[in-house]
Amino acid sequence: MTEIQTEITAGLxxxxxxxxxxxxxxxxxxxxxxxxxxxxxRLGDELAVRIQxxxxxxxxxxxERRWLPLLAPRLPLPIPVPVRSGAPSERFxxxxxxxxxxxxxxxxxxxxxxxxxxxxxxxxxLRALHVAAPxxxxxxxxxxxxxxDCTAGFDQFFDSVDADxxxxxxxxxxxxxxxxxxxxxxxGPPVWVHGDLHPANVVVADGTLAGVVDFGELSAGDPAAxxxxxxxxxxxxxxxxxxxxxxxxxxxxxRRARGLAALKCLFLMLMGQNGDRGLPGGKPAWGPVGRTxxxxxxxxxxxxxxx
Numbered sequence: 001m002t003e004i005q006t007e008i009t010a011g012l013x014x015x016x017x018x019x020x021x022x023x024x025x026x027x028x029x030x031x032x033x034x035x036x037x038x039x040x041x042r043l044g045d046e047l048a049v050r051i052q053x054x055x056x057x058x059x060x061x062x063x064e065r066r067w068l069p070l071l072a073p074r075l076p077l078p079i080p081v082p083v084r085s086g087a088p089s090e091r092f093x094x095x096x097x098x099x100x101x102x103x104x105x106x107x108x109x110x111x112x113x114x115x116x117x118x119x120x121x122x123x124x125x126l127r128a129l130h131v132a133a134p135x136x137x138x139x140x141x142x143x144x145x146x147x148x149d150c151t152a153g154f155d156q157f158f159d160s161v162d163a164d165x166x167x168x169x170x171x172x173x174x175x176x177x178x179x180x181x182x183x184x185x186x187x188g189p190p191v192w193v194h195g196d197l198h199p200a201n202v203v204v205a206d207g208t209l210a211g212v213v214d215f216g217e218l219s220a221g222d223p224a225a226x227x228x229x230x231x232x233x234x235x236x237x238x239x240x241x242x243x244x245x246x247x248x249x250x251x252x253x254x255r256r257a258r259g260l261a262a263l264k265c266l267f268l269m270l271m272g273q274n275g276d277r278g279l280p281g282g283k284p285a286w287g288p289v290g291r292t293x294x295x296x297x298x299x300x301x302x303x304x305x306x307x
Contacts, residue, residue, distance in 0.1 A: 013041050021084050048101045052094035060216030061095050063138050077125045078102045078211040102211035104203025108285055113207035115235040121209045123245035126226050132189040133220035140221040143195035147180040147259045157266035172298050173262055180259020184252040190220035197229040199289050224253050228261035231296045239300045265294035
């Protein structure tokens with residue numbers, strides 16, 4: 001049976017608030033651009049409503065509700081912190097959460113002009129996040145896995161992106177991936193991993209990183225999943241500075257991270273391609289972002305780790 005999608009409107013959000021959190025119901029409300037699995041609505045000046053749209057699994061929001069209030073105090077960048085829970089109801093059968101608003105412009109609609117500052121900022125954030133996770137932390141969802149466990153996803157993206165978009169770099173992209181698959185596995189304890197760092201999931205202000213959002217893929221796993229952001233998020237020429245600031249990273253982790261960055265770039269390019277073709281969930285702006293990031297993956301090899 002095909003699920004009937006409830007149209008998410010300002011009227012629906014306000015109705016849900018009046019029913020479950022009436023003290024918030026009269027705050028100003030406006031939809032935030034973007035979002036596929038979940039929609040975001042700005043609520044007043046300091047809050048937002050995160051409401052399931054295409055997602056049918058409530059677990060990512062339950063995960064955010066449990067863990068983000070514990071992680072936020074020790075992280076050096078703002079993250080959204082759940083403050084109220086919305087339960088499924090007759091009017092809307094999915095979960096929703098009221099969270100703190102993280103000011104800034106999503107990077108897929110903005111830019112980083114202070115590259116060295118952003119590299120240092122991202123390194124400090126990930127150093128603080130990447131601590132050993134407790135035994136009851138969410139299990140690895142696949143985003144924080146070894147590249148060898150992600151080969152089906154890589155092959156799907158690689159084969160789905162138009163050959164012209166990858167062009168003469170196809171063999172080099174495949175070589176980066178094969179090198180990551182061959183790299184030794186993470187030998188440390190599973191650490192907290194965001195799991196989905198790409199330009200729509202960070203915000204910028206004053207030319208640098210200003211916050212990190214969407215922790216739906218939060219899990220315990222290999223830090224390489226997040227270290228891929230050195231190429232995916234940061235401007236050209238700053239990956240080496242990022243790794244120097246992050247410190248305590250070995251050659252195998254860099255190899256895995258670089259391969260996972262290539263995987264993320266192909267995903268962004270495919271989403272851009274889907275957007276250009278008007279397909280559901282497509283993001284036209286992500287194509288150029290992904291292609292530019294792929295250029296960084298191929299050109300910034302961090303040879304100092306191969307000495």
